[in-house]
Amino acid sequence: MATWRTDLQRWSWAEGDTAPIRYCFVDPPTGGDHPRRAWSAAEKGAARHAIGEWNEALKAFARRNGRTGTDRVTEAAAGQRCDVTLRWEDSRFFRDYRVRDTATGKATHGIDLTGTPAYADRAGGGSLEPVRGNPLTPFTPGRDTARYPRGEIYFNTEPYASISDFKGWFVDPTPDRDEEFEAVESDTLPPYRKLQARRGGPADDRIDFYTAAKHEFGHMLGLGHRGKAGANGDRGQVMASGAGAQERRHQLPILKWMENERRHLTAGDIALLEKHYRRELGPRRPPVWRIVLGVAAAVVLIALLVLAVRGGN
Secondary structure, three states, X not given: OHHHHHHHHOOOOOOOOOOOEEEEEOOOOOOOOOOOEOOOHHHHHHHHHHHHHHHHHHHHHHHHOOOOOOOOEEXXXXXXXXXXXXXXXXXXHHHOEEEEOOOOOOEEEEEOOOOOOEEEEEOOOOOEEEOOOOOOOOOOOOOOOOOOOOEEEEEEOOOOOOOOOOOOEEOOOOOXXXXXXXXXXXXXXXXXXXXXXXXXXXXXOOEEXXXXXXXXXXXXXXXXXXXXXOOOOOOOOOOOEOOOHHHOEOOEXXXXXXXXXXXXXXXXXXXXXXXXXXXXXXXOOOOHHHHHHHHHHHHHHHHHHHHHHHHHO
């Protein structure tokens, strides 16, 4: 288990992804069962708002460096190519995955992802992949690389399916407000102010879909995990990894903190994003001719100063 766990916790890609990125919501085809169900207006609204937080961070980084601050992440219009899809699947889809050793490229063993709330299948990264053609799988899962070149995000219609008293997702109809949550002090060191679901409220004992969508789209932007949720040093990062072994379910490090908690982008998340996109959106490097001209001017100036000093003597 050590191999896949290490790969999953360090899931990241080489610096230098490019934007813009177009995403789209995928509904079931007529007469088919994949994806499992269509998107509601509230779910789309929450996902758009979550993706919008990343978009604003990318635009702000570009503007600070004198680059065009236009939208870098957009929803694909009709007829446009879609780089990333978002779709709903049920627990059957998450059941049959296998672990691929990233060093050798060989599949090692199977794993059950039944309880995970969501999973990002990004092109060229990650060590988990759906088992194709498995007789237990009612359809062939996986990303269509020709149509969706960057990847797919799967949301589970039955997260924590084996837990009888679990209430499922909280889909916020007003994701721009956090009235269903209250600020409390975390029990980690150093403590931070976290947004916890109000007891008895609509988000209590539910996974915050808004936070989950934000986390998974962070992977689509090329970001790995930063810190471990619930452990000392956790400062409320959106890209925190799952909880410790005592909170694992179905052999997967479930992102347990998404239950009862909402997270917005922190300074740590934004630093991770800016590091990844600094080639495209970071400070502009002066052209070579300007560097050469500057060096030549400095040499001439130094020579003139030397001549002036000698002439004065």
